[in-house]
Amino acid sequence: MAVKVIIPTPLRAYAGKQESVELQAATVGEALSALTSRFGELKKHLYADDGRLRSFVNVYVNDEDIRYLQKDQTRVREGDTISIVPSIAGGS
Amino acid sequence: MEPVLKIREDLARRIQSHGVETYPHECCGALLGRDAENSREVLDLLPLENRRNDSPRNRFEVTPEDVRLAENTARAKQLDLIGWYHSHPDAPARPSEFDREHAWPWYSYIIVSIQARAPRDTRSWRLRDDRSAYDPEAIETAARSVGS
Numbered sequence: 001m002a003v004k005v006i007i008p009t010p011l012r013a014y015a016g017k018q019e020s021v022e023l024q025a026a027t028v029g030e031a032l033s034a035l036t037s038r039f040g041e042l043k044k045h046l047y048a049d050d051g052r053l054r055s056f057v058n059v060y061v062n063d064e065d066i067r068y069l070q071k072d073q074t075r076v077r078e079g080d081t082i083s084i085v086p087s088i089a090g091g092s
Numbered sequence: 093m094e095p096v097l098k099i100r101e102d103l104a105r106r107i108q109s110h111g112v113e114t115y116p117h118e119c120c121g122a123l124l125g126r127d128a129e130n131s132r133e134v135l136d137l138l139p140l141e142n143r144r145n146d147s148p149r150n151r152f153e154v155t156p157e158d159v160r161l162a163e164n165t166a167r168a169k170q171l172d173l174i175g176w177y178h179s180h181p182d183a184p185a186r187p188s189e190f191d192r193e194h195a196w197p198w199y200s201y202i203i204v205s206i207q208a209r210a211p212r213d214t215r216s217w218r219l220r221d222d223r224s225a226y227d228p229e230a231i232e233t234a235a236r237s238v239g240s
Contacts, residue, residue, distance in 0.1 A: 008196075009173065085156040090151070091151035092188055
């Protein structure tokens with residue numbers, strides 16, 4: 001299944017300066033794994049040391065948050081768009 | 093060379109005023125502007141609500157929905173979403189460990205220190221590529237925008 005992953009502006013420098021990348025995948029997990037295999041430098045900005053997505057990194061298939069679907073097991077269909085959107089957090 | 097973030101005086105003052113307004117809670121908002129190879133300039137702000145209701149004195153959160161709103165607002169104004177600002181009430185304008193764990197490189201992170209309801213210093217920071225630390229980004233204020 002060919003899906004499109006939109007690369008957020010701050011991470012484009014680690015993805016060959018591309019705005020989006022087309023990948024073959026059957027699930028969101030497979031798509032992100034293919035993305036970080038192709039662009040190794042992206043991995044540390046998306047995943048924590050324990051291998052889980054960083055708590056502030058949110059992933060959408062089309063406009064649906066995968067947290068409310070089947071998380072990384074969420075199946076994708078031909079032509080789906082995956083977006084990576086941060087939540088911004090911090091404090092003193 | 094230390095990166096430079098340009099911002100008009102009135103916009104810099106609006107960030108400080110937002111921090112005073114929400115004191116003793118943290119304020120937050122988006123920086124909209126233009127990013128070029130050797131210059132980055134804030135041209136507008138989008139003040140946002142701090143969604144951390146459980147501990148707003150020392151934490152802030154911008155939800156992904158608000159991040160999308162900021163991206164769309166920037167696009168509609170033909171600008172880029174170049175970073176974020178927040179306040180540190182009664183704490184220095186330095187990023188905390190919590191800030192570092194929840195950040196991406198490239199964005200400019202402006203922090204304004206508010207001490208006893210008065211703005212103290214305002215600083216900008218960028219996360220290193222390897223996520224190990226922040227580097228300071230010089231703030232250059234001007235009465236008028238460089239682009240205008």
